[in-house]
Amino acid sequence: MTGTLLLASGSPRRREILAQVGIPFSCEKAACDEVLLSGDPEGTSLANARAKALDVSARRPEAVVLGFDTVVALEGAIFGKPASEEEARAMLRALSGRTHEVWTGVAAARGGRLLGERAARTRVRFRAYGEEEIDRQVASGEPMDKAGAYGIQSLGARLAESVDGCFYNVVGLPIFATMELLESIGIKA
């Protein structure tokens, strides 16, 4: 399969990761509401990834469109982006000293139809930290646009003791799953 690869995302982090691994692409942000399927982080990440890919594909039928969605799951609860600083604090408090899961769904579409999809899971163990660390994270402004209220690629790296799985999944774009998906639909990455 040939054609422009189009990233259905406004996230600078996702752009940086695709560029880092040398995959040529252009960008167009999707305009669709995100759903949250209670108790199903994998299904949530896939549903939103599909919706983003199909939304952009309807406007750009010639391109192969990739949609992504990342959520954080802790003991049955799903954390998206915090709506307020208070919610960011509550998320960071809940994650301290525990292991959570990060799920990113990736979906590919062309001509308004789904070509394929994958979901990647990475386990992330956080060290135990106190209110001072939470204050520092929130004061940096970083938590507000990130699922689970942290960015492991920036100041949030202070929180992580270890990861198990694809690291770049935690940043928002699982490189291995994305390359696998592209290969499965005949695109050489």
Place this chain on the structure above:
Amino acid sequence: MTGTLLLASGSPRRREILAQVGIPFSCEKAACDEVLLSGDPEGTSLANARAKALDVSARRPEAVVLGFDTVVALEGAIFGKPASEEEARAMLRALSGRTHEVWTGVAAARGGRLLGERAARTRVRFRAYGEEEIDRQVASGEPMDKAGAYGIQSLGARLAESVDGCFYNVVGLPIFATMELLESIGIKA
């Protein structure tokens, strides 16, 4: 304990990681030969980290000096930086489709004496790839100054299927182990 924190390293990657997590420091490159203890990646990384920290500490006795060393271990063999493109190719061929270990030793010194040390291990699983991918990596020039002939923070991210442990250890500075070591010697990170 107070005093300037001094990074005994010329690595821009280690500087970026310390800066990323908000730890103030200055830099002075160590001038010492690196050892390789056959069959002992942990001991190798610690011996070199100690030597770097003590070398700089002898010249800068007032500072708390941090030395680091990173090696890659695969089935008993230790991979440092490749000495040639041919050696880089051989390392990348050996790592394909296998799980290797990355060890980073970190040592702290002051007044020419060792204050403490830690070693961090991260397991890295590589996907199976062929000569075309190896050509691409070597042509990028990235392998030549990196233990194991890849940089997981750049093009080498194409190779990794998953990691288990501290991701930043694989880049060259294990954040969690370093913060633990600083805390153990009374330095607030």
